[in-house]
Amino acid sequence: DKFGKLKFILPAMVVWTISGVSGFFLNDIYAILTSRAIFGMATAFIMTGASALLGDYYSRGGFNRRENALSLQGFFCAVGGAVFISIAGFVSSYSWRYPFLVYGLGILITLMAIIYLFEPRKFKFYNHTKIEAKTNYWQFFPIYFIGFFIMVVYYISPTQLPYYIEEHLGLDPKYIGISMSVSALCYGFFSLSYRYIIKFLSIKTIYVLTLFIVSCSF
Template identity: 30%
Template structure:
């Protein structure tokens, strides 16, 4: 009888373990809302670019900085953000970074100086470099490993995709009032989440065991990434062959080389480079660069094309692109089932084929397109491609990696997406603006021809990523890695 009761008690505890408490749900909603806010902010600002350029007198090369400044801040400190959260406390870092995000949004919504506006975007990118990995680690440390954590992470990623999708429509609505509202609308949401976070995010203690280790590694990594991304996004304006650009690459390379030397000598390195030879880490990161680089560049060009060339309203442009976002958002909850059934590699290849085809089809678009026949097929293909490839690349990047380095692998893949986006967008802008020449073409047809090389580049980058993903990989070792394959 006692044995039976014990078994029943154990079963009840196991059953209860997968039922979240109200506090857990509220904790998850706080963290997920911040990720959605990041996606919302990026897509809203993208919709508002033509209006910002018109009011502040900015050309294509300057507008790039509205996007790239965020990437600069995010990509340069992402690997460091999660590490500092472990050392200083996740709750503290998360709430401070979110407060900074809110303040930068407020300033960006009221200033008229383009330099200050771009600076607020950089600061918001820095804030996101701390909230994104910290939010991820808050989930992994407050939800039990297994089905409970997998469910939480699935909801987490769905919120990110949904935020980006909703941002297109909300951005269109806000821009119809004023582009400034695309900045200001984030402020009350962020403030409310900070207040909720103070109550529902559990207090945690800084990790003392790793404090003091690899300080110089952290410093050189941050400085090297900052220099590299800055050089990439400023190259279109200064010229790819200019002394400033060449010097920027040289200095960044030297600092990152110093980082590599440090990592090979310290006892507890920030990054163990051997991880690139494990699993499908290297291939997944290269695929991520192609996926995000091509997609962000395409959206940048199409946003300008539909509004500046075709004269569409911000809301009309947002609704035109919305189907892609809806496909990504609605498919996110089922991504894990598709990966388990077909394998990550198959879905990555299928997604990149769909993405490349969507870019190629869009090259047919002229100055008087029919939306249903000429534009919508590309938008649907891009949505399908991104929905299949994005979660699969993340799974492939972390499959077969030991638990102690899962955070490192996740940080690497996120950094690759941002640096890849900065690189391809910088090259795209250089092509479109003619290395800083932004004089307005005389006709819509001439403007379309100015944008077309950028569209071709997006297609070429996606095809290159497809070739990388299709290249032979190493032999599969276990069940986890077979899912990634």
């Protein structure tokens, strides 16, 4: 917020593209792991910055407007993930290197971001004469922990599913992408439905139900 979000998002997108595609050219497992670590850090910058930027774009017009925008963001992220995972699963049947080339689309996305994204004006909704109280972040620790736990559980499946499909079921690698895209599509569907679900269920109830469903799926 202090320096501007695009100053971090755009370089992160460049790093994301380069580190993603680099797996196609690398032969050493440690080099690939290093590139994936860099890729993960770039992803963190992009996801956090994009969500914050979207919140700024829709900061006026009421909470529901921003909520709907974030819901649509979740939907399109999931659908995009499902499409590209399916493509990666299909091309992996020819070579394990080909899925890395999918990240080359980051070049086009980065160019579009440079053209269309802008740094929003800063709107101050508080009194400058008041001294802001120091935020106690420890009170949010349970929320952070739940978010961390959900992401860990969510990404355990993609690490084990390919081995199960190939070694135990004996299926073609393209089914790996299809099976993983189903999860992404469900994620997108419920992201789009959140605006309607929140009218009937509290946030706490939604968390409890979704965690229960996740545990049942495992």
